[in-house]
Amino acid sequence: xxxxxxxxxxxxxxxxxxxxxxxxxxxxxxxxxxxxxxxxxxxxxxxxxxxxxxxxxxxxxxxxxxxxxxxxxxxxxxxxxxxxxxxxxxxxxxxxxxxxxxxxxxxxxxxxxxxxx
Amino acid sequence: xxxxxxxxxxxxxxxxxxxxxxxxxxxxxxxxxxxxxxxxxxxxxxxxxxxxxxxxxxxxxxxxxxxxxxxxxxxxxxxxxxxxxxxxxxxxxxxxxxxxxxxxxxxxxxxxxxxxx
Amino acid sequence: xxxxxxxxxxxxxxxxxxxxxxxxxxxxxxxxxxxxxxxxxxxxxxxxxxxxxxxxxxxxxxxxxxxxxxxxxxxxxxxxxxxxxxxxxxxxxxxxxxxxxxxxxxxxxxxxxxxxx
Numbered sequence: 130x131x132x133x134x135x136x137x138x139x140x141x142x143x144x145x146x147x148x149x150x151x152x153x154x155x156x157x158x159x160x161x162x163x164x165x166x167x168x169x170x171x172x173x174x175x176x177x178x179x180x181x182x183x184x185x186x187x188x189x190x191x192x193x194x195x196x197x198x199x200x201x202x203x204x205x206x207x208x209x210x211x212x213x214x215x216x217x218x219x220x221x222x223x224x225x226x227x228x229x230x231x232x233x234x235x236x237x238x239x240x241x242x243x244x245x246x
Numbered sequence: 247x248x249x250x251x252x253x254x255x256x257x258x259x260x261x262x263x264x265x266x267x268x269x270x271x272x273x274x275x276x277x278x279x280x281x282x283x284x285x286x287x288x289x290x291x292x293x294x295x296x297x298x299x300x301x302x303x304x305x306x307x308x309x310x311x312x313x314x315x316x317x318x319x320x321x322x323x324x325x326x327x328x329x330x331x332x333x334x335x336x337x338x339x340x341x342x343x344x345x346x347x348x349x350x351x352x353x354x355x356x357x358x359x360x361x362x363x
Numbered sequence: 364x365x366x367x368x369x370x371x372x373x374x375x376x377x378x379x380x381x382x383x384x385x386x387x388x389x390x391x392x393x394x395x396x397x398x399x400x401x402x403x404x405x406x407x408x409x410x411x412x413x414x415x416x417x418x419x420x421x422x423x424x425x426x427x428x429x430x431x432x433x434x435x436x437x438x439x440x441x442x443x444x445x446x447x448x449x450x451x452x453x454x455x456x457x458x459x460x461x462x463x464x465x466x467x468x469x470x471x472x473x474x475x476x477x478x479x480x
Contacts, residue, residue, distance in 0.1 A: 131363045134337070134362055136339075143333075143339060146340055150269070152386075154360070157343070186365075187365070194475075195377075196391075196475070209376065218376075221374060225432075225473060226466055229463055239344065241311075248385050248425065251454070253456075258450070258455060259443065259455055260455045264456055347461065349436055
């Protein structure tokens with residue numbers, strides 16, 4: 130028998146997180162308010178990640194991998210400036226940032242995080 | 247000494263799955279018949295995922311994270327309609343969907359799944 | 364209390380790797396010398412992955428999943444020819460390859476690896 134899975138905020142289509150054997154897998158997080166600029170959207174997304182990691186018994190200091198999708202890779206400097214204020218710089222995670230069109234054309238950023246519980 | 251790794255359908259270039267310490271990592275799954283439309287291709291990909299998860303001792307009810315790449319993000323509605331019929335709605339996984347050009351221009355969808363064994 | 368996390372080459376913004384509970388998560392690896400062609404850049408990236416996996420107590424024979432981003436998906440043949448010389452063909456990992464614009468327009472390839480320690 131495998132490890133049990135705990136899911137957060139299960140909706141019929143997807144959930145916000147799965148927690149299994151000490152690892153937290155978050156769904157791709159997107160802005161709440163797509164009218165914000167890239168900096169504002171990045172702040173929103175990182176705040177949501179903080180909240181979900183807390184719910185899952187983890188934190189931004191325990192991120193194992195972070196995949197960032199930007200609608201326009203030219204936004205990486207702006208994203209980084211917000212990231213640098215947010216990240217636990219003594220426990221910074223591996224990261225990969227690439228460009229991809231997102232489900233809502235108003236979204237500038239989507240972030241996928243895996244963390245240790 | 248680390249945990250042992252079991253691989254499914256090992257070919258020289260890649261395998262279909264790696265199973266290690268209770269976690270199943272599937273290769274990106276693509277359509278068998280690229281002449282199908284997006285709905286048909288999505289059904290094919292999800293059927294392949296069902297089969298591989300079964301081989302790996304897992305199932306769609308135990309998915310930990312699902313990354314979906316669509317050749318055209320405008321297909322997300324069609325993809326979701328097929329997904330909604332397939333997903334275990336009481337155990338829906340975290341998910342992220344972005345646009346990316348795929349290795350075969352006829353492919354409309356590629357799906358990467360991580361699951362608990 | 365969760366498992367301890369070991370990080371490699373921690374910089375304020377990100378680290379090269381996180382190792383937790385026997386799993387190694389590498390940051391997206393990019394070329395050292397972007398003036399090289401796709402084959403050369405691929406060789407550079409795979410050499411960096413070899414080095415980081417070794418530092419983390421793992422190896423290319425213990426990769427659990429490999430996500431490849433190509434700036435131009437048409438480069439997949441060239442990438443594969445370098446990959447085929449490098450991969451442990453008896454222990455080939457699951458893999459997914461899609462196109463994405465990368466942070467430096469001179470980069471042709473970025474590779475994200477998860478491995479067993």
